[in-house]
Amino acid sequence: MLGEAARAAGYRLIVRDEVASTMEEARRALDQGDPGQLWVVARSQSAGRGRHGRSWGSPPGNLYSSLLLVQPCEMALAPQLGFVAGLALHDAAAKVTGLSAPQLALKWPNDLLIDRAKTAGLLLEGESRAGRFAVTIGMGVNVASRPDDTPYPASFLKQAAPSASIETLLAALSDAWVARFSAWSLPGGFGPTRAAWLERAAFLGETITLRLAEGPLSGRFTGLDTSGRLELETAAGPRIVDAGDLYFGAPA
Structure with a gap:
């Protein structure tokens, strides 16, 4: 069930036993x-997916969700919703587990970490259909288990809080989304959102490696610019990065 604040704000919930992916179910609802x-x-899910079309393992007991938003903002601002969703995930996980930053952290651009191990991922997709601009935000959270075949460390909520459940997480997440989205929607709202995200940022001030289309790029993660792009101090000078896969230390 959604949280009380989410229901009061007009959000609705549909639950399926098994789908190919919740993103596709949300797109079907849009159509x-x-x-x-x-x-x-x-x-x-039988065909869950993450960024760049990667598969997302979906065993029972974890949260597989997508949030469909229609006309939530100007199209140019839509990428900022990934930071809003990340903060909502962080808020919800903190409420369910009692953890806080830096143990519970956000990895640019789309992951939630516990002790530097991936616990949740985000996927944001925008599209225009029949004159309507829609954004779908997929959020997958390891609640009861973690995958064993990942190229990175992974964790799950029950490791930190044995009482954690899909139900309590969804209620907390849906309410946290309402609060974070409302704050972001205020004039100049991305400024406080960006600041809150950086307070919870993993690897800030550390040497990281980004896997980009042209190859790996290493440097010190110094912050986010006013659009949410990653700021990196490299041996060749400052760089601004729009998108990429972030690793810490040597390239993965």
């Missing part, structure tokens, strides 16, 4: 004219 503010949750 059928759904007005948005819709959470789609599945108990399992």
Whole structure:
């Protein structure tokens, strides 16, 4: 069930036993004219996916969700919603586990970490259909288990809080989204959102490696610019990076 604040704000929930992916279910709802503010949750997925089309393992017991938003903002501002969603995930995980930064941290651009191990991931997609601009935010959270075949360390919420459950996490996440989205929607709202994200940022001030299309790029992670792009101090000077996969230390 969604949280009380989410229900009061008009958000709705549909739950499926198994789907190919919640992102596709949300897109189907959009095609059928759904007005948005819709959470789609599945108990399992047969074709879950992450960024760049990567598969996302989906065993039962974890949270697989997508949030459909219709006309949430100007198209140019839509990428900022990834930071809003990241903060909502951090808030929800903190409430469920009792953890806080820096143990619970956000990795640019789209992961939630516990002790530097991936616990949740985000996928944000925007599209225009029939004159409506829509954003779908996929959020997958390891609650009861973690995958064993990942190229990076992974963790799950029950390691930190054995009482954690999909139900308590979803209620906390849906309410946290309402609060964070409302704050972001205020004039100049990305400034406080950016500051809050940086307070929870993993690897800030550390040497990291970004895997870019042209090859790996290493440097010291110094912050985010006013658009949310990553600021990197490299041996060749400052760099601003729009998108990439972030690693810490040597290239993965």
